Amino acid sequence: MKYLACIVVLLFVMLPISGCWDQRELNEISLVTGLAVDQGRQKKYNVSFEAVNAAELTKKGGGGNAASLVFSQEGQSVSSLLEKMNIGISRHLVYSHVRTVVISEMVAKEGLADILEFMERNREIRDDFNLVIARNVKAADILRMSYPLQKVSTLKLHQQLSQAFHDWGSDPDVRMRDMIAAFTSKGREPVAATVTIAGNVKKGNSLDNTKKITPDALVELCNLSVFRKDKLIGYLPLIDTRNYLWLQNKPFNTSIVLHCEKKQTVTIRIREFTTDIHTNFNHQTPTIHVQMDTYGVVDSMQCKKLDLTKLNTYETLETMMSEHIRRELLHTIHKVQNKYKVDIFGFGDIAHRQHPKEFNSIAKWDEAFSKANIQVSVRANIKRSGIYTKGFLNEMK
Numbered sequence: 001m002k003y004l005a006c007i008v009v010l011l012f013v014m015l016p017i018s019g020c021w022d023q024r025e026l027n028e029i030s031l032v033t034g035l036a037v038d039q040g041r042q043k044k045y046n047v048s049f050e051a052v053n054a055a056e057l058t059k060k061g062g063g064g065n066a067a068s069l070v071f072s073q074e075g076q077s078v079s080s081l082l083e084k085m086n087i088g089i090s091r092h093l094v095y096s097h098v099r100t101v102v103i104s105e106m107v108a109k110e111g112l113a114d115i116l117e118f119m120e121r122n123r124e125i126r127d128d129f130n131l132v133i134a135r136n137v138k139a140a141d142i143l144r145m146s147y148p149l150q151k152v153s154t155l156k157l158h159q160q161l162s163q164a165f166h167d168w169g170s171d172p173d174v175r176m177r178d179m180i181a182a183f184t185s186k187g188r189e190p191v192a193a194t195v196t197i198a199g200n201v202k203k204g205n206s207l208d209n210t211k212k213i214t215p216d217a218l219v220e221l222c223n224l225s226v227f228r229k230d231k232l233i234g235y236l237p238l239i240d241t242r243n244y245l246w247l248q249n250k251p252f253n254t255s256i257v258l259h260c261e262k263k264q265t266v267t268i269r270i271r272e273f274t275t276d277i278h279t280n281f282n283h284q285t286p287t288i289h290v291q292m293d294t295y296g297v298v299d300s301m302q303c304k305k306l307d308l309t310k311l312n313t314y315e316t317l318e319t320m321m322s323e324h325i326r327r328e329l330l331h332t333i334h335k336v337q338n339k340y341k342v343d344i345f346g347f348g349d350i351a352h353r354q355h356p357k358e359f360n361s362i363a364k365w366d367e368a369f370s371k372a373n374i375q376v377s378v379r380a381n382i383k384r385s386g387i388y389t390k391g392f393l394n395e396m397k
Contacts, residue, residue, distance in 0.1 A: 030091040033068070034154025035082075036102040036139035037115060040074035045107070047081040048072035048140040050154050051093060066207060067151030070143045079118040095122070099158040100130045101176070102139040102195070108225070108232035116180060116230075127177040130161050132193045133225045133232065141201050145219050146209040157219055161193060169242035169254045170221050183230055187348020187365050191244065194223035194235060228342050228366075236335065243332035246292060246325075247345045249275040256296075256328075258320045260303035268321055268382065269299040279351040281358040286372040288347050294325065294378065298385040308385045321380040329376045343369040 030051040040046040050068050071088050075081040085093055101119075103112060119125050134142050143153050150156030165171040171193050182190035197217050203209060204217025223235035224244060236244075242254055251272075258266045272295040280287045298308065298317070306313050336344060348365040351358070362368045 028092055029094050030069075030089065031097045032093050032095050033097055033152055034100045034102065034143050034157070035098060036072075036104075036134070036143050037078060037107050038104045038139045039106045039110075043074040044076045045078055045081065046072055046074045046140070047078055048143055049082070049085060049093065050143040050152065051089070051091075052152055068153065070140065072140055077118075078115050079122070095124045096126060098125055098129050100132065100154040100161075102132050102134050102142045102154075102157075104134050104139040105136075105225075105232060107139075108133050108192075108227075111230045112179070112227075113183065113230040116176060116183075119176060120180060127180075128175050130158055130193070131174060131176055131179055132157070132161070132195050135194050135196045135222060135235070137197045137201065141197060141205070142195060142219055144205040145197060145201075145217060146204065146207055146215075147218070148210045148212070148215060151210070153219070157195070160219070161221075164221055165245075165250075166252050167254075169245045169252045170238050172224060172241055172244060173250060182227075185346075185349055187343060187350070187352050187359070188346040189229070189342040189344050189366070190227040191344050192225040192227070193221060193241075194225045195219050196222045226336070226340050226342065226344060228340075233342070234340055236332070239328075240332045240335070243328050244345065246273065246275060246329060247277070247290065247333075249273075255299060256321065256324055258317065258324055260306060260320070264302040264304070266301055266303055266306070266317060266320075267299040268296040268317070270294050270296040271383075277347065277350050279347065279354050281351075281355055282373075284358075284362055284368060286347070286351055286368055288351075288372055288374045290329065290374070290376045292325065292329070292376070292378045294321070294380050296321065296380070296382055298382060301385070314382050318380040318382055321382070322378040325380070326376050326378045329378075330374070333374050333376075337370045337372070337374075341370040342366050347372070347374075 032049045032051050034050040036048040038046040048070055050070050053065065053067050053069060071085060073081055073085065082095065120127065142157065145153050147153065147156045150159065161171040165173045172191050174192050179190050179192065182188045197204060198220045199215065199217030201217055204215065209215045209217060221238060223238060224241040225232055226234050226236060245252060253269065253271060255267055255269050258268065260266055274293050276291045278289045301308065336342065343366055347369060348359070
């Protein structure tokens, strides 16, 4: 009886670790890396997905076939469409590796709440994917665009957005969780990256596009999308994305060009910066003070009259740099205040933390933001002038 009891106990212990009840073999599944949502012709949505053809991503290079498959269908609900994609696909689709979701501008103007509500609720889809708006093109065409250096379109776009953020600041670094946080905030409205296709869309959908030195078409970042709650209301130029990021205090590198003489410039590479924002209230009119400290290096020098061996040259450049960034920030802020009248910068969230009583007394923060007195101060510091203090241009007559 003692041995029998031990066997029974062992069986109960082993049962939970005997295997996964819902396991699937690798040859039964396909990994989905991207989704696209367009308006349907007959139904509400046309939803597309891009699934990886793993055989084409091996070290041996595969058989020269397409590295991914894009399939679309129409319906009234994004969730129901994703669950019935097997009407045209043989394998079980796994959505846990989605890296990019592309929304057409027409769908975005109608509202994203229904789409993101499903994605947040779904246990398989993670909340850290890139969310981008497709402008002047179908969202599905973004998924179909081939590229020489990255065979899977949405993985290429994911990497492109990451590099665009870190190298220059042309991607706002927005994920689904950031979008939802802005939806539910009383002091911030959402933004998103915007992409389009430069070139011939039909030729870009072909495998031949991957074999050309100059591709027929490329997916490019073009704007910053501005939202009021979950609805797209307009766009800002790409340069404003960098100014937006400066106000978010997110670390990235970028360059600014200063004009010192006629047709001559100095380029400063900004390596570090910090932004502090403080708010006050005069009755119900907010005052917002932005203090930015920047640190950079001279990236290129075309101005022959400026001598980088002298201290006052750096002081002159720092003054020019401070004023240039201050004007850029105020230009973007005033544009959003006057044209869109929505606080995409999160000044309201900061005001709520710093002065909750005064903030809660304001019925509509976006209206107060559009009338706010915003002051910007910038302190610039140039650390060095690259490898050479005195370049060869100074020696040329």
